[in-house]
Amino acid sequence: MEKEKKEPAAENPYKLLDLKLTKVEKWAAGIPAVMAAFGDLFEEGVPIRGTRALFRMNQMGGFDCPSCAWPDPDDDRSPLGEYCENGAKALAEEATTKKVTADFFKKNSVFDLAKLTDFEIGRKGRLAEPVYLPKGGTHYQPISWDDAFKKIAEHLNALETPDQAAFYTSGRTSNEASFLYQLFAKEFGTNNMPDCSNMCHxxxxxxxxxxxxxxxxxxxxxxxxxxxxxxxxxxxxxxxxxxxxxxxxxxxxxxxxxxxxxxxxxxxxxxxxxxxxxxxxxxxxxxxxxxxxxxxxxxxxxxxxxxxxxxxxxxxxxxxxxxxxxxxxxxxxxxxxxxxxxxxxxxxxxxxxxxxxxxxxxxxxxxxxxxxxxxxxxxxxxxxxxxxxxxxxxxxxxxxxxxxxxxxxxxxxxVRGHSNVQGNRTMMINEKPSNEQLDRIQKVFGFDPPREHGYDVVGVIKAMHESKVKVFFSMGGNFLSATPDTTFTAKALRKLNLSVSVSTKLNRSHLVHGQEALILPTFSRSDIDMVNGEPQFVSTENSMGVVQSSKGMLKPISDKLVNETQIVCRMAIATLGRRSVIDWQRYANSYDAVRDDIEKCIPGFENYNLRVRHKEGFYLPNAAREGNFITKKFGDRAPFTLTSIPENVLAPDEYMMATTRTHDQFNTTIYGLDDRYRGIKNERRVIFMNQKDIEKAGFADGEKVDLFNYDNGIERIAPLFIIVSYQIPEGNTMTYFPETNVLVSINNVVRGSNMPASKFVKIKIKKHNPKIYELIDQL
Incomplete structure (x- = not known):
C-alpha cells in the first residue's frame, strides 16, 4: 500500500484508526462542550494565554471569532463568554505557542508530511516564517519577505495576460484586506477571484x-x-x-x-x-x-x-x-x-x-x-x-x-459558515462584479478595471487543469481539501507555475502545489497587529449584516509574521511598480486610510471609521429587511418563482451520498477524531447507512467497504470505510469531508450558482478489496 510515489498524497492516508461507537446524543452543548473547549487549550499548552483570549472573543472591543459567522448580541453580552466549543477550539489553534519554522521544513520533506493525516498536519503549530519550494525541490526552505514578493512579481509580470492569474479568498480575511486584495487584482487586470462563497452560500x-x-x-x-x-x-x-x-x-x-x-x-x-x-x-x-x-x-x-x-x-x-x-x-x-x-x-x-x-x-x-x-x-x-x-x-x-x-x-x-465570508463579498471579492461596482472603482481610483467576468472555484480548477491559469494566490483557506474531485484538483494545482498560500497553519494545500510554491505566514484574528508602533484593528461582517471591529490581544508567536493588508500592499508595490495609480504605501501604513476609501466605493459605509468604532458596530442597509424588494427585473416587487420537482432516480445498486462535518472540525480544519453527538469516537472513515440498506445489500454493521462514483464515465474511488448503522432515510448515506470529496465530480454542480453539489453524490458501495490501492495508483 505504501508504494513510493513521485508526488505527495492529495488525500488523507487510507488507514483506519480504532473506531469506538458511543451513545448517539439527543441534545447538544452542556458541560461536555465546556470541558471540550478548555481541553483543547490545555492540549495546546496555553491554558492561561488561551483563557484570557477566550473572554475577549466576540466581546465589544475584543476580537471576532475566527470560526462561524453567527452574530453577537447587539447589546449586553455574557460576561461568562460569547463563544462556543468550536470557537474555543479554533482559538486554541491560534493561541498555541508551537511553531512551524524553516528548521521544521528542513527536517521534513513535502512527501513525508503528506503521509500525515489532516489532523496531524494541523497540530504542528503556527507557521512562523516565509518559506519557498523551488522547482523540483523536496523541502521548503527559508526566504526573506522581500525575496518572496520579488518572486511573486516575477511570475505575475511574466504572464501573457493577467487572466492567467487567479486570487482566491477564504472567509477569515478582514474587510480591509479583502478590499485591497480585489483592488490589486483589478488593477493587475483580472476578475479571477474565486472565493469560499463559491463552495458554501x-x-x-x-x-x-x-x-x-x-x-x-x-x-x-x-x-x-x-x-x-x-x-x-x-x-x-x-x-x-x-x-x-x-x-x-x-x-x-x-x-x-x-x-x-x-x-x-x-x-x-x-x-x-x-x-x-x-x-x-x-x-x-x-x-x-x-x-x-x-x-x-x-x-x-x-x-x-x-x-x-x-x-x-x-x-x-x-x-x-x-x-x-x-x-x-x-x-x-x-x-x-x-x-x-x-x-x-x-x-x-x-x-x-x-x-x-x-x-x-x-x-x-x-x-x-x-x-x-x-x-x-x-x-x-x-x-x-x-x-x-x-x-x-x-x-x-x-x-x-x-x-x-x-x-x-x-x-x-x-446561516453562513466562515466568519467574514459575507464581508468578503460586500468588499467586492467577486468573480462577477457588477458594472455599478466597477464604475465606482474607476471613478475613485482613475483606472479602468476589467469588465469580463472571471473564474469561480469550479471554473478556476478547470482553467488550471487546462493551463489557462498559471499562478494561483490563496489568501487563507485550504483550497485542495475544500474543493471537489480531489484527484482532478490536485492534478490542476500541480500544473501551476507558482502557488502562493497566505496561512496561519500548515495544511494539505501546502503539500500539493505548483512547480514553485510559497507559504506566507500571517496574523490570526487574536494576534496583536502593530503598524508603525500602534496596535491596529480590522473589521468583519457577520451573517446578519453587522460590521464590527476586531482587535487582537495575543502576542504573536513570531516577529516574522506580516498582516494580510501589508502582504497585499507589498505584493502590489513589487508587481505593479510605477505603473500603479494607487498609493499602496498609504494603505500599508494605515487601516483607517483603507476604510476611508472603502467608504467612497461601497454604499452603506458612510462615516466608516467613526461608526466602526462604536462598541456594537453598525448594520449595513438591507431594503428587504424593511419590506422593500428592489429587483432588477420587477422593480419594487418580489416575484413568485416557478420551480420544478427533481427526478431523482437511483440504480438498484446505487445510493445517494451527502458529505458532512464531524463535530470535531470546522470546514477543513480537523480539531479531533471524534463526532461526539453522532456517537463516533476515534475515526473519520465511516459511512452512515440505514440498517435495511445494509441488510439488503448483504453487508454488516461495522464491515469495511470501498466507495465509488462514476459521474461522466470516470471511476472515482474512496477506499476503506466502515459501515455504521444509523437513523437515515433508506437509499441515503452520509460521510465526512474532505475524505470523500474525491467522489464529488467537478461537473456535479448547482444549477445557477455553479457550486459543487457535495450533498448530492451517487455512489456504489462494494466490500473492501485490499488490492484497491493498486487501481487508485493507476488513476
Missing part, C-alpha cells in the same frame, strides 16, 4: 438577489427572540453554529415553535443544555424541535411543495386568514401562475418522494398556516444540492404567501 445569493433584491438574509438576531415559527432546513446548529442554539432557546421561551428538516436527527436540532444556566448544567435543558421531518437527501423540494399545497387548501377553507392577500397584492408579482401550478401536484406523491409522512407534513403546514412571523434558516444541506437555487426560491415563495418577510420576527436566514 453562492447558491443563497443566486436565489435571493432576483427575488428579494439582496443576496443576504433579512433577519436580525433579535427576530429569533420574538417570532412564531422557526424552520431549520439542511442545517445543523449544534456543530456548525453552536451559539445559534442560545437564540433558539430564547425564542422557544417566548413561545416560538421550531420545525427541523434534515436527513439526520442531529442533536443540536433536538435539544440544548445551556452551560451558562443552571437548567443546562443539572437540569433537563431545553427541547428545541417541536417537529422533526426526516427528509430524504434532495427530497426538500417535494416537501416544500407539499407544505405549499396544504397551505393553499387551508387558505381556500379560511380565505384571508392563511395568506396575506394585501402583502401579495402590494409587494409581489406572479401569484396566480404560482398557485395554478399546484393543480398538477398530489400530496401522496410529494410525500412519498420527500420521505416524510403525510401526517407529519400536515402537522408542519398546520404550524405555519395561521402564523405570520416565520423565519426560515438553512445551510449547505440546501445550498449544495443541484437544485439548491430553486429550493431556496421555493422557501421565499412560502414566505411571500404568508407576508412573512420584511417585518419583525420574520424572514430568511442563510
Amino acid at each position: 453562492e447558491t443563497s445569493g443566486t436565489a435571493l438577489l432576483p427575488t428579494i433584491g439582496i443576496g443576504k438574509g433579512t433577519v436580525k438576531l433579535n427576530d429569533f427572540y420574538d417570532t412564531d415559527v422557526i424552520v431549520i432546513i439542511g442545517q445543523n446548529p449544534g456543530t456548525n453554529a453552536p451559539r445559534m442554539m442560545s437564540a433558539l432557546e430564547k425564542g422557544k421561551k417566548n413561545g416560538a415553535k421550531i420545525i427541523a428538516i434534515n436527513p439526520l436527527p442531529e442533536a443540536g436540532l433536538m435539544g440544548f443544555h445551556n452551560p451558562q444556566q443552571i437548567n443546562g448544567i443539572i437540569g433537563s435543558g431545553a427541547k428545541l424541535a417541536d417537529l422533526y421531518l426526516p427528509v430524504k437527501i434532495n427530497g426538500d423540494m417535494e416537501l416544500l411543495k407539499a407544505i405549499g399545497l396544504l397551505l393553499i387548501d387551508f387558505e381556500k377553507k379560511s380565505p384571508g386568514e392563511v395568506f396575506d392577500q394585501k402583502f401579495i397584492a402590494d409587494k409581489t408579482i406572479g401569484y396566480d401562475a404560482f398557485i395554478k401550478q399546484f393543480d398538477h401536484y398530489k400530496l401522496e406523491d410529494l410525500a412519498a418522494a420527500s420521505g416524510v409522512s403525510q401526517a407529519a407534513i400536515y402537522e408542519a403546514a398546520q404550524m405555519l398556516a395561521f402564523k405570520k412571523r416565520i423565519i426560515f434558516c438553512w445551510g449547505m444541506g440546501l445550498t449544495q444540492q443541484p437544485n439548491g437555487v430553486e429550493m431556496i426560491q421555493e422557501i421565499v415563495n412560502l414566505l411571500l404567501l404568508k407576508g412573512s418577510i420584511g417585518k419583525p420576527g420574520a424572514g430568511v436566514c442563510p
